[in-house]
Amino acid sequence: MTAKVIDGKAFAATVREKVAGHVARLKEEHGITPGLAVVLVGEDPASQVYVRSKGKQTVEVGMNSFEHKLEADTSEADLLALIDQLNNDPSVHGILVQLPLPGHLNEDLVINSIDPAKDVDGFHISNVGLLGTGQKSMVPCTPLGCLMMLRDHHGSLSGMNAVVVGRSNIVGKPMAQLLLGDSCTVTIAHSRTKDLPGVVRGADIVVAAVGRPEMVPGDWIKPGAMVIDVGINRLPPEEEGGKGRLVGDCHYDSCAEVAGAITPVPGGVGPMTIACLLANTVTACCRANGLAEPEGLTA
Numbered sequence: 001m002t003a004k005v006i007d008g009k010a011f012a013a014t015v016r017e018k019v020a021g022h023v024a025r026l027k028e029e030h031g032i033t034p035g036l037a038v039v040l041v042g043e044d045p046a047s048q049v050y051v052r053s054k055g056k057q058t059v060e061v062g063m064n065s066f067e068h069k070l071e072a073d074t075s076e077a078d079l080l081a082l083i084d085q086l087n088n089d090p091s092v093h094g095i096l097v098q099l100p101l102p103g104h105l106n107e108d109l110v111i112n113s114i115d116p117a118k119d120v121d122g123f124h125i126s127n128v129g130l131l132g133t134g135q136k137s138m139v140p141c142t143p144l145g146c147l148m149m150l151r152d153h154h155g156s157l158s159g160m161n162a163v164v165v166g167r168s169n170i171v172g173k174p175m176a177q178l179l180l181g182d183s184c185t186v187t188i189a190h191s192r193t194k195d196l197p198g199v200v201r202g203a204d205i206v207v208a209a210v211g212r213p214e215m216v217p218g219d220w221i222k223p224g225a226m227v228i229d230v231g232i233n234r235l236p237p238e239e240e241g242g243k244g245r246l247v248g249d250c251h252y253d254s255c256a257e258v259a260g261a262i263t264p265v266p267g268g269v270g271p272m273t274i275a276c277l278l279a280n281t282v283t284a285c286c287r288a289n290g291l292a293e294p295e296g297l298t299a
């Protein structure tokens with residue numbers, strides 16, 4: 001079997017088109033322009049790229065983008081003061097603090113200072129609790145993007161065996177909650193899981209989010225399974241001046257031989273993350289204004 005490649009880049013473009021349609025309607029019918037504030041602390045090169053991309057795509061779908069770039073040695077008090085200001089700014093419907101933060105800042109404290117209604121990353125403890133209890137929440141962007149691709153490929157996921165490899169707060173745990181919400185039988189596997197190959201072999205859906213390059217080989221995959229690869233790992237450059245190849249947490253070629261469908265890296269989950277951020281911002285704006293939420297853009 002050769003897997004169908006799930007094109008996250010193309011799918012993300014369709015999500016952005018839907019978002020742009022909703023933004024246009026909000027402007028025309030209600031005179032409201034959704035606004036997203038992105039806060040970057042420090043100069044991490046990858047974070048700079050992601051933040052630039054978020055700002056650009058926000059403007060492209062017709063929303064207002066507010067970028068706040070702070071020095072790497074910014075104090076916690078100054079960062080919290082900025083978040084407080086954004087929480088109280090009615091033109092800001094979504095707030096995102098780019099992660100990781102420099103080591104002297106307490107990530108939990110910072111995230112939990114964001115107004116949960118504006119927490120478009122869905123990382124605030126209130127949103128985590130709402131998602132875990134099946135209530136309306138802001139849903140973390142990467143898992144939301146994965147869920148959208150799975151539903152688009154397969155339709156109903158009800159009754160399927162899903163294995164999420166990785167237990168992070170930003171991907172693994174919310175992904176498991178979303179799959180449970182779609183009536184999958186969910187296992188969260190991790191570095192201490194006994195017989196990880198055997199556990200993964202039982203899965204109709206594999207979501208790999210461990211951050212270990214090409215860790216999942218094709219012979220762990222059940223024939224026909226859907227493989228969603230969240231990993232973005234850059235291999236050491238082979239030649240001088242080279243950037244190093246980007247690979248996922250799955251060994252793509254061997255997994256693609258066995259799977260029914262697979263997301264590539266790059267061009268799979270990554271682009272969906274930013275598209276879902278834009279979707280969450282429109283959703284937050286509609287909720288803040290007591291308007292009907294856009295359909296198909298939330299879990």
Ligand SMILES: Nc1nc2c(c(=O)[nH]1)N[C@@H](CN(C=O)c1ccc(C(=O)N[C@@H](CCC(=O)O)C(=O)O)cc1)CN2
Pocket residue numbers: 050096097098099100121141142232246265266267268269270271272273274
């Ligand atoms: N506050 C947040 N911080 C971080 C998040 C997040 O969702 N919220 N996720 C990641 C980084 N991230 C967005 O912030 C992100 C990562 C990767 C991509 C992406 O499109 N990747 C491309 C490849 C890019 C490359 O060439 O390096 C792909 O997969 O095709 C988008 C967004 C951590 N921090």
Ligand SMILES: [Mg+2]
Pocket residue numbers: 101102103104105106107
């Ligand atoms: Mg820290």
